[in-house]
Structures are given as C-alpha cells and as structure tokens.
Amino acid sequence: MKEIVILGAGNVATHLTVALKNAGYNIKQVYSRNLSNADCLATLVGAEPVSDLKNLYRDADFYLIAVSDAAILTVAENMPRVSGIVAHTAGSVNLATLERFERHGVLYPFQTFTKDRGVDFLNIPVLIEGNRSDVKRELVELASGISNNVQKADSQKRAALHIAAVFSSNFVNHMYTISQTLLDASGLDFNLLKPLISETTQKALTMNPVDAQTGPARRKDFGVMGEHVERLGSQKLYQDIYQLVSKSIVNTYHPGSPFFS
Numbered sequence: 001m002k003e004i005v006i007l008g009a010g011n012v013a014t015h016l017t018v019a020l021k022n023a024g025y026n027i028k029q030v031y032s033r034n035l036s037n038a039d040c041l042a043t044l045v046g047a048e049p050v051s052d053l054k055n056l057y058r059d060a061d062f063y064l065i066a067v068s069d070a071a072i073l074t075v076a077e078n079m080p081r082v083s084g085i086v087a088h089t090a091g092s093v094n095l096a097t098l099e100r101f102e103r104h105g106v107l108y109p110f111q112t113f114t115k116d117r118g119v120d121f122l123n124i125p126v127l128i129e130g131n132r133s134d135v136k137r138e139l140v141e142l143a144s145g146i147s148n149n150v151q152k153a154d155s156q157k158r159a160a161l162h163i164a165a166v167f168s169s170n171f172v173n174h175m176y177t178i179s180q181t182l183l184d185a186s187g188l189d190f191n192l193l194k195p196l197i198s199e200t201t202q203k204a205l206t207m208n209p210v211d212a213q214t215g216p217a218r219r220k221d222f223g224v225m226g227e228h229v230e231r232l233g234s235q236k237l238y239q240d241i242y243q244l245v246s247k248s249i250v251n252t253y254h255p256g257s258p259f260f261s
C-alpha cells in the first residue's frame with residue numbers, strides 16, 4: 001500500500017488527507033509546525049503527528065506539502081532529502097520551487113476548501129504537474145484514487161486557472177460580504193438575496209455568462225449608477241469597486257463608450 005506523508009494541517013491538508021485515507025492510502029505522518037494541529041489531523045487518519053521536519057519518515061512514496069503558499073519553499077528547504085515524490089497543492093506556486101528534490105510535482109485540487117465543511121472530492125478537478133514523466137504518471141494515479149477528474153496542467157496553465165478562480169470564487173464571495181454589510185446597515189435580511197444568488201449562479205452554469213449579464217451597467221444607465229455611487233458616499237472603497245466593476249461591464253457591452261465618474 002502506498003505511503004504518504006502530509007505536510008500541513010489546514011483546509012486543504014485536512015480534506016486531502018481524509019480523501020486519501022478513505023481511498024485506502026496509508027497516511028504515515030502528518031507534519032504541522034504546531035504539534036496540536038498535526039495531532040488533530042493525524043488522529044483522524046491513524047497517522048503519527050510530527051512538528052519537527054527532522055523527524056520526517058524518509059521512505060514514503062509521496063510527500064504532499066499543503067502549507068500556505070509563502071511557506072512552501074521554507075518547508076521544502078528544511079525537509080530531509082527523500083526519494084519519494086514531493087508535491088505541493090498550490091495554484092500559483094511554480095513547480096521549480098521544489099527542484100531540490102529529484103522527483104517533484106504539483107497536485108492542485110481546483111476547489112474552495114474550508115476545514116469543517118464537507119466536499120465530494122470525486123467531483124473536484126485535480127491538476128497535475130511533474131518534473132518527469134514517471135512523476136506525472138504516479139501523481140495522476142494517486143489523484144485518480146480520489147477524483148474522477150484528473151488532468152495535467154503546466155505551471156502557466158495552473159496560474160491562469162488560479163486567477164480565474166480568484167475572480168469566480170474569491171471575488172464573487174467578497175461581493176456577497178459587501179452586499180451583507182449594505183443590507184445590515186439598512187436593517188435588511190441577507191436571506192432576501194439568496195434566491196437572486198441562486199438564480200445568478202444557475203444562469204452562469206447553464207448559459208454563457210456573457211449572455212446572462214443584467215443590471216444598470218449592462219444597460220449603460222448612468223443615471224442609476226450615479227445614484228448608487230452617491231448612496232455609497234461614506235464608503236469610498238465600495239464606491240471605487242462599484243465604479244471599476246461597472247466600467248468593466250460597460251466596456252464589455254458598449255466598447256469604446258465613455259464612462260461617467
């Protein structure tokens with residue numbers, strides 16, 4: 001049975017580790033700089049918790065680094081040399097970050113993960129990159145044990161996907177947060193927005209998003225847009241966001257048209 005060492009105990013590490021365990025892989029160790037975090041995840045899957053990279057098991061088949069992007073290089077630099085495949089799980093970190101390892105790669109699960117919220121890993125696309133064909137093949141095999149949608153993508157394609165994900169997921173979710181703040185300020189319930197959010201998402205999934213757009217910016221209704229900006233008066237950042245996104249919409253549907261400010 002293939003042996004895996006997990007480095008990290010956050011959102012992705014947790015979901016990935018549980019999915020791999022459920023698929024029958026042997027999770028040997030969970031490393032976290034904080035032993036109690038390592039212990040929490042290790043206990044879930046019957047692994048050994050470690051908080052010192054010097055104590056890492058040397059003979060695993062895979063070392064999956066699922067720590068914050070900025071910490072991947074530091075963790076990799078402080079790991080012992082191993083002959084197993086060392087792979088990270090980030091969208092925007094280059095493959096070369098792991099080049100000190102003879103066999104290195106990337107296993108990027110293309111979904112938004114929050115530790116305590118369940119996900120169905122089988123439907124999550126997993127993007128694979130490797131420095132050699134045998135590494136790619138073994139990572140594809142590993143990922144195919146937990147996902148029905150495994151694809152190869154080099155660092156450039158992965159970075160492009162990550163940027164698209166920031167727009168489709170992170171930015172959209174932040175728009176919900178802004179909406180909630182505005183509703184709260186007027187004593188209105190966020191639940192009122194839920195049918196709208198649901199239908200907008202369904203339209204984006206079933207129509208071409210460019211055809212699904214509605215609203216004052218698509219109609220180039222500068223009167224309404226001006227009123228909205230005025231109403232946001234005390235919130236300069238929200239005004240700027242409103243104007244910038246509206247400008248992008250107007251430019252998409254009315255290219256070359258002047259924009260109010």
Ligand SMILES: NC(=O)c1ccc[n+]([C@@H]2O[C@H](COP(=O)([O-])OP(=O)(O)OC[C@H]3O[C@@H](n4cnc5c(N)ncnc54)[C@H](OP(=O)(O)O)[C@@H]3O)[C@@H](O)[C@H]2O)c1
Pocket residue numbers: 008009010011012013032033034037066067068069071074075089090091092108109110111112113114
């Ligand atoms: N979340 C997502 O939706 C998502 C989706 C796809 C890919 N990814 C990628 O997956 C990776 C992990 O993301 P995440 O969301 O799981 O992050 P996270 O929940 O914030 O967890 C980050 C982990 O990194 C550890 N860490 C942070 N700085 C460290 C350092 N200097 N040395 C050692 N460990 C350190 C943290 O340890 P402590 O617990 O001690 O702080 C924690 O275990 C990232 O590369 C991210 O780009 C994330």
